[in-house]
Amino acid sequence: MMESFAVGVTTGTIHDIETLMQHRFKLWSEVSTRGADEILARIPAYTEWLRAGIEKGCVTPFIARSQGTVAGSGCVWIRDVEPKLGLSRFEEGYLMAMYTEQHFRRQGVASAILQAAIAYLRERGVERMTLHSSDFGRPLYEKFGFGDTTEMRLNLK
Numbered sequence: 001m002m003e004s005f006a007v008g009v010t011t012g013t014i015h016d017i018e019t020l021m022q023h024r025f026k027l028w029s030e031v032s033t034r035g036a037d038e039i040l041a042r043i044p045a046y047t048e049w050l051r052a053g054i055e056k057g058c059v060t061p062f063i064a065r066s067q068g069t070v071a072g073s074g075c076v077w078i079r080d081v082e083p084k085l086g087l088s089r090f091e092e093g094y095l096m097a098m099y100t101e102q103h104f105r106r107q108g109v110a111s112a113i114l115q116a117a118i119a120y121l122r123e124r125g126v127e128r129m130t131l132h133s134s135d136f137g138r139p140l141y142e143k144f145g146f147g148d149t150t151e152m153r154l155n156l157k
């Protein structure tokens with residue numbers, strides 16, 4: 001019989017910065033084609049950005065734990081958008097940095113984080129949630145009803 005698996009999700013604080021930093025490093029290492037040196041070099045700036053966002057209150061981390069062990073994490077960034085049709089408040093919840101530790105995958109960890117993040121945004125009256133998906137994340141987000149948008153991108157350097 002399969003052992004039962006319970007995962008709890010809580011909002012994180014500045015004290016979780018080390019975990020979030022490690023997860024960001026692992027995430028980039030798994031999904032990016034950039035080299036390890038470039039990834040490592042970008043981590044301090046990312047950590048400072050995260051710290052500032054948490055302190056200002058616009059970035060909220062979510063930490064998933066199973067029996068006290070960190071299983072995964074993700075962050076929600078509530079950011080301003082221009083006045084748009086269909087939105088009464090000009091902000092969106094941007095989901096980012098979703099990462100599940102390898103040996104906890106396919107056990108509902110990211111789903112639990114996503115559920116908590118959606119509830120958090122709803123409670124705050126945020127009307128839209130967006131994200132950029134990796135290939136790994138796409139089936140998860142589709143399961144929750146996320147759809148494609150028309151975003152395009154041009155790199156200028």
Ligand SMILES: CC(C)(COP(=O)(O)OP(=O)(O)OC[C@H]1O[C@@H](n2cnc3c(N)ncnc32)[C@H](O)[C@@H]1OP(=O)(O)O)[C@@H](O)C(=O)NCCC(=O)NCCS
Nearest residue numbers: 098099100105106107108109110111133134136137139140
């Ligand atoms: C994407 C990621 C966060 C998913 O984490 P997870 O905890 O394994 O996800 P869940 O167990 O909650 O999966 C929920 C559903 O998503 C889908 N899914 C998740 N991983 C999948 C995979 N490898 N292949 C196909 N479907 C997958 C399934 O529908 C799954 O439900 P099911 O197991 O009942 O079929 C994890 O694979 C990861 O950290 N990947 C590397 C970093 C990354 O790409 N992060 C996302 C950035 S946008």
